[in-house]
Each structure stands twice: as C-alpha cells, then as structure tokens.
Amino acid sequence: MNxxxxxxxxxxxxxxxxATxxxxxxxxxxxxxxxxPLASILAMSWLYVETRDDALVTRFARDVLALLPVxxxxxxxxxxxxxxxxxxLPNLLIGTALxxxxxxGMRRVL
Incomplete structure (x- = not known):
C-alpha cells in the first residue's frame, strides 16, 4: 500500500x-x-493529484453532475x-435498490 x-x-x-x-x-x-459535495471534491482532488489530467477530471465531474438527480x-x-x-434498515435497502x-438506467444513457 502506498x-x-x-x-x-x-x-x-x-x-x-x-460529519457523523x-x-x-x-x-x-x-x-x-x-x-x-465532499466526496466529489475529495475524489476529484485525488484524481487530479494522481493523474494531472484536466480532461479526465472534467469528464468525471460531468458524469457526477449527470448522476446527481439519480x-x-x-x-x-x-x-x-x-x-x-x-x-x-428497510429504508436503507429500498433506497439502495432504487x-x-x-x-x-443512467449507465445505459451515458
């Protein structure tokens, strides 16, 4: 592990x-x-630090935005x-299933 x-x-x-x-x-x-959007901020930051790829981070952000309503x-x-x-627990399971x-469905669209 690095x-x-x-x-x-x-x-x-x-x-x-x-937060908890x-x-x-x-x-x-x-x-x-x-x-x-803490998870997005952290993930985008780590992705950029590791790749230095602006286009990759931009695509990632676009997909996150598209999935936000879902x-x-x-x-x-x-x-x-x-x-x-x-x-x-039932609400957690139902929410996760939804x-x-x-x-x-979005994967089929994007």
Whole structure:
C-alpha cells in the first residue's frame, strides 16, 4: 500500500467521521456538511493529484453532475418514513435498490 492511498483513506474517513459526530450534536449542520459535495471534491482532488489530467477530471465531474438527480432516489424511502414506518434498515435497502436501478438506467444513457 502506498502512502498516497493511505492518505486518501484517512482524509476521506475523517470527513465522514466529522460529519457523523456533528450530526449527533446538530442534525442540520451534519446534513449541511454531507450535502456539500465532499466526496466529489475529495475524489476529484485525488484524481487530479494522481493523474494531472484536466480532461479526465472534467469528464468525471460531468458524469457526477449527470448522476446527481439519480442519487436523490436513495433518499425517497426516508422521506416517506413517516407514512410507511418501515424503519432504518428497510429504508436503507429500498433506497439502495432504487439507487442501483437509477444508476443502471443512467449507465445505459451515458
């Protein structure tokens, strides 16, 4: 394992850990932190550092933007939770399935 890989894992894990700790104290600010495109910022930064390829990073950003509406499918079961009362795990599984179907559909388009 090289040092850059370890750095990527540590920085990325730290971002998630900070967001979850913040959400325990104030859900709104935890959500704000996660709503920021942190994963995209980190992934694009690491991709550029490793490749120095502007065109590759631009294509990556374009595909992320195109997939953004599809990722919202993941949250639909959680928004319906007050009516369905399914609980966390079923909502997580349904949201993941919806996301998978949406990504599969977008893959056919992109």
């Amino acid at each position: 040092a850059l890989f370890v750095a990527k894992v540590l920085v990325s894990a730290l971002a998630i850990a900070v 700790e913040l959400a325990k104290k104030d859900v709104f600010w935890g959500a704000v932190l996660i709503a920021l 990722t919202l499918l993941f949250f639909a079961p959680f928004l319906l939770e007050p009516r369905t009362r399914l609980g966390f 996301l998978g179907i949406g990504v599969w």
